[in-house]
Amino acid sequence: MTVDPDEYREGLSFFASGITVITVSSGAEMHGMTATSFASVSLVPPLISVALEKKSRTLELLRDVRAFAVNLLGRDQEDLARTFAIKGAKPFGRIPHRVGTNGAPLLASSLGWFECSVDSIVDGGDHEVVIAVVTRIEQGAGEPLVYYRRDYRSLGS
Numbered sequence: 001m002t003v004d005p006d007e008y009r010e011g012l013s014f015f016a017s018g019i020t021v022i023t024v025s026s027g028a029e030m031h032g033m034t035a036t037s038f039a040s041v042s043l044v045p046p047l048i049s050v051a052l053e054k055k056s057r058t059l060e061l062l063r064d065v066r067a068f069a070v071n072l073l074g075r076d077q078e079d080l081a082r083t084f085a086i087k088g089a090k091p092f093g094r095i096p097h098r099v100g101t102n103g104a105p106l107l108a109s110s111l112g113w114f115e116c117s118v119d120s121i122v123d124g125g126d127h128e129v130v131i132a133v134v135t136r137i138e139q140g141a142g143e144p145l146v147y148y149r150r151d152y153r154s155l156g157s
Contacts, residue, residue: 016146024104037050100136113136119132
């Protein structure tokens with residue numbers, strides 16, 4: 001017996017998670033998507049995981065270039081979370097960013113950045129789970145943006 005997808009989604013809404021934007025660049029194309037499915041996997045070696053929809057353009061580009069960035073969003077970046085949650089959005093012309101050492105865009109004013117190289121990609125139902133080696137970390141400052149009960153929040157709200 002399995003759980004109904006709506007019941008599963010409701011159950012997951014009780015788990016608060018940080019908000020990230022996964023960014024990738026291939027040639028002249030920069031792309032990004034909002035993701036809450038980011039996690040630490042290992043300290044040695046430094047591995048993270050992120051789950052991406054199988055049909056996402058981000059995953060398609062990741063498979064090609066094998067490098068990406070995880071941008072940790074701060075509480076004042078809800079607009080970025082919403083912008084990158086829209087499929088097909090191409091906001092880089094109007095959003096402050098810089099290019100990281102691996103070529104992926106780093107969003108200005110984020111709490112931190114993980115630059116990563118793909119180690120493996122495994123099937124995860126309607127998603128693919130990307131396991132990646134962290135090659136570089138930068139830290140910003142501020143409070144995190146979190147997602148809880150299907151809404152963006154900040155700590156203490």
